[in-house]
Amino acid sequence: MFNKRKLVLITSMIMATALVFVGCGSKNNEINQKSNEVKETKSIRIGTSGGYFPFTFVENDVLQGFEIDVWNEIGERLDYDVEFVTSKFSGLFGMLDTDRIDSISNQIAITEERKEKYIFTTPYVYDGAQLVVKTGNDSIKSLEDLKGKKVGVSLGSNYEQIIREFDVNNEIEIITYDGGAMEQEVALGRIDAFLMDKLSSVELIKKTGLDLQLAGDPVAFNENAFPFVKNEKNEELIEKINTTIEEMRADGTLSEISEKWLEMDITKK
Structure with missing residues (x-):
């Protein structure tokens, strides 16, 4: 009788220990999953001249303007970290071509010549x-x-x-x-x-x-729109950006940014 009770007790202890390990394993998996999510923080590099008032300019060592506000809003809505990279305008497309930036925000007009090489978002300025x-x-x-x-x-x-x-x-x-x-x-x-x-x-x-x-x-x-190098990854990204731009247009955010910097709305035809 004693041996049976002892056997039951040992078996219970083994099962409890196994459950503890299973629980620990689940928690470790959750931690690892969260760790991977942190590592996958989304970011986007936006090239701009910083010398085109009032769209993109530096004052008191701060990069600011219409373009900067637009991209900060897009980044917030898409949960992207926006990194602004400043350069002379003449060098921006070269930086785009060599993957040093992901797009340009500098009042870039859509032209037939540029459309042959790049894909553009929906226009955000007319x-x-x-x-x-x-x-x-x-x-x-x-x-x-x-x-x-x-x-x-x-x-x-x-x-x-x-x-x-x-x-x-x-x-x-x-x-x-x-x-x-x-x-x-x-x-x-x-x-x-x-x-x-x-x-x-x-x-x-x-x-x-x-x-x-x-x-x-x-x-x-x-x-005017944001140009991206033609590839499948950017096509998917542009779909998200286009949706965000249209949401910003519909809820009045684009107009508000335009009025702030230009005292007029340049975001609608």
Whole structure:
């Protein structure tokens, strides 16, 4: 009788011990799973010039602007860590091509040439290409008026492309700038005009107080979006970003960011 009781007691102890180990194993699995989830933190690298007020600029050593707010909101909604990488505009597409960044946020216009190489998100800004001249210069109103003149454009921008495609007979002296300075050159009368987006032009004139004015109506209209290298992974990511952009448009967040920086809504057609 004693032996039977002893056997039952030993068997119970063995089963209890086994349950403890099973329990520990489950907890270890949960810990490992959580550890793996931490390791899989999502991040995205966004290239920007940091020199295109009010869209992306540095003030008091802080990168800020319309583009920065838009991406911070996208990152928060998608649970992505957004890493901003600043570089001169002319180097951003090279960084994109060599996988040093995942996309560019710098008022990038969708063009047929770019669509051959990159896939774009849905547009988040609608804007126009605007000529700017020195105050009092009423001789320039259109691209046609640029013949025989010196015109500044940002190197590698769609604005450079607009001028070059128009100037088939090389009648315009096109001067490229890798960064700022072309607005000062126009204000000082060293070049005749520059071409950039209308909204930035208005804000630039307002902020700097330079002797500049808009010249005529926009010469072209742009739809701006975020470019990605063409691959299957990015196609899936863009679907998520597009959904988020449309949600931000529908709930008014895009409009709020636009009003904050531009005092107008540039996010709708």
